[in-house]
Amino acid sequence: MNAKTIERTCFLLAILILILVPDVGMASELHVKAGESIQGVVDKALPGDTIFIEPGEFNESILINKENLTIKSSSGNPDNTIIKGINAESYVFEITAIGVNISGFSITEGRCGVFLNRVDNCTVNDNKISNLEAGIYLFESSNNLLSNNMVYSNLDCGIKLLSSPDNVIYRNYFNNTNNARDNKFNTWNDSRGNYWSDYEGSDENGDGIGDSAYAVNPEAGSMDYMPLMEYLHSSPVLPTARFTSDITEGFAPLSVRFKDFSENATSRLWMFGDGNTSDSPSPLHTFFNEGEYIVSLIVSNENDSDSASVTIRALNASRQSDPVLPEAKLISNATGGRVPLVIKFVDLSRNADCITWSFGDGKKSCCPEPEHTFCCPGNYTVSLVAGNENGTSTTCIAISVLKNETDMNTKENLEGEEASGTENKGLIGCITRYIGGTSDEVQDDNEVQDESIDAEATGNSEPENESKRIIQGIIHKGELESIKSSVVSTKDSVVSAVSSKVHTETGISLENGTLRVQKSIEGFIDNHAPESSKNSLPEMKKRIAPWVPSFLGLAGVAFMVSMLKRGRRSRK
Structure with a gap:
């Protein structure tokens, strides 16, 4: 042999x-x-x-x-x-x-x-x-x-x-x-x-x-020969087997991705329950036949070994009736608040391979747990779209974002100041135009009431008409006529003074006329203001008084120009 x-x-x-x-x-x-x-x-x-x-x-x-x-x-x-x-x-x-x-x-x-x-x-x-x-x-x-x-x-x-x-x-x-x-x-x-x-x-x-x-x-x-002064017990480092699978059930042929997260391991062995093995840290394995498979991961080091397992169910594909559709679901920690509003959303969708968030303000995200900040007031519709190979599913939630309380208080103060200024301008302007003889705007009570009714019926209410109603509420037409006559008489005295070429007297007469008109207006307001308005009279005087001298000053300039023209014509 x-x-x-x-x-x-x-x-x-x-x-x-x-x-x-x-x-x-x-x-x-x-x-x-x-x-x-x-x-x-x-x-x-x-x-x-x-x-x-x-x-x-x-x-x-x-x-x-x-x-x-x-x-x-x-x-x-x-x-x-x-x-x-x-x-x-x-x-x-x-x-x-x-x-x-x-x-x-x-x-x-x-x-x-x-x-x-x-x-x-x-x-x-x-x-x-x-x-x-x-x-x-x-x-x-x-x-x-x-x-x-x-x-x-x-x-x-x-x-x-x-x-x-x-x-x-x-x-x-x-x-x-x-x-x-x-x-x-x-x-x-x-x-x-x-x-x-x-x-x-x-x-x-x-x-x-x-x-x-x-x-x-x-x-x-x-x-x-080397005795220890202190004892430090050193326990052996043992391995711990841990892994994940991306799916545990589906129709055959079923492909499953496994990933090893073991600790303190120097070697690993996957056993897929169908006779196949692997030592890869992240194997992808396909189960071709229907059945239940116990997948085990065994890890070890020089001190010990450890194992973990999971059951994978491969279903009969012939029994599959309807495709598995995704189901979009979400939750949030709030649905409203004031700017800047920060809300955290969490995806709870099922059977989804991918998700997309739309926050209603042009921003999007694909994170499973996004945190979004709404910077502007308004109503926003936040939507979550979940999808897989068989279709998509959408769910929404309404978010109400309110203004910041500090901004609202500031705006209300500004609007109040603008309204007060407009009221003062309308009142002073109306009085000034009437006294100057350029407008006959002040009406009696009946006329104002009728005009107000007509404006409401037509939907047209001008600021000028509003000024008329404000004046009418304070000064009657007959009383303004007396003020106007005082101004006219002042004009006459100025003209007479010019004719005699006594310019010094002209200036004195103009100043005295100005003072008389201002006192007439202030006295009239004191005597005719409504009883409920007495507490606000100082403010009313403050609003009117600065405008009257300015107007009378302009009127005086106009009178002097007119006087000079007349003097020239008389010399000619």
Whole structure:
């Protein structure tokens, strides 16, 4: 038989073994929930399996006699996974097989917390071991690793090694009646040693490590050369599996996008439930057949592994009746207020691939939760359009934006001042035109009333007519005639003075006439103003008085020009 034939035969035998015995070399993960038996699961486990203990309190003594088993708390937190011995004589964990790993537990109440009985290559780490006779006990066991354990409040000793050389013990916390007993050579430090409650050395350079060694057994050479001044418990960094899917149900063929958001993971594996796998951080997978698929993501690092899953439902496309249409929905934190008005909107649409907001003031947005500011008063219709490949859906909400209270008060004050000025101008103008003889606008009460009725009927009410009615309410026509006569007589006296060429007397007569007219008007207002208006007479005088001298001054200039013209004609 040549070499090729032997190689081919071995290859076929290997395939045959894998087919007939598929579980060879395949480690399993087993779980123990609170209230279940850890020992029962250990008895069913195979060498190499990992047993996860869920948080809870367990009362049992566990014998581990299968090689390479890993027994650990699923949370990695010893404070929520507590294992107590059955009685004061029990060993909580007794290990009689090589390669066993115990981690993540609070171990208490019994004769011994962890007993390594004639074994090697075992690991005991990240545990809290307390209130026992001996915390950790090694008997004729070598090449084991004990690290990052808190061993405290144990009656006999924290750790006891009997005929057990070449073990490595470091970064542990020991605070017991007697911390350690060792009759062989063992290594008690690597880059760091252990914390010893009875260490009496100092740390002159402040590096956290004692300047002198801690003697466990000087005669056997068991020395901790790097004792810790303080203990900092460093829990292992565990991975956490988290992922999302953009859809969980639809008609086959159904394409689903997954995205990994796991923490503290160095590797990942997607299992899609249809026989396909992927290690991509964001895989797109298509389910071609109808059915329910459990999609799992398994992540891991050097300390542990974790998994998460979701169910994907692929429906029969032949049962699809109507297309799935979008349904637009929105909410807002307000529907009205004063400028500037800031409102937050939230999209609650269903079956939508895209959305568009229109705020009624020309602004748009595609954000799912936009915040919009309305700067101007008015009524706005805010609409949300949701769409997918089958159509669109729209919903609206009305927003009422009011003026700012400060702006409204300012405008009302300005309008009041304008109205007052207009009233004064109309009254003074009307009086001035009438006295000057350029208009015969003042009418009696009946005429004013008739004119007001006609204006209301025709819808035409001029400011001049309004001035007439204001004057009529204060001064009657006959009384204005007397004022006008006074002005005329003043004119005559001025003309007479000019004819005699006595210019000085002309100026005096004009000034006296002006004063007489002003006093006549003021006296008339005092005597004829309505009783209800007495409180406002000073204001009325203030409005009229500044305008009368100005008018009379202009009238005087006109009279003087006329006088000069007449003088020239008389000389000619």
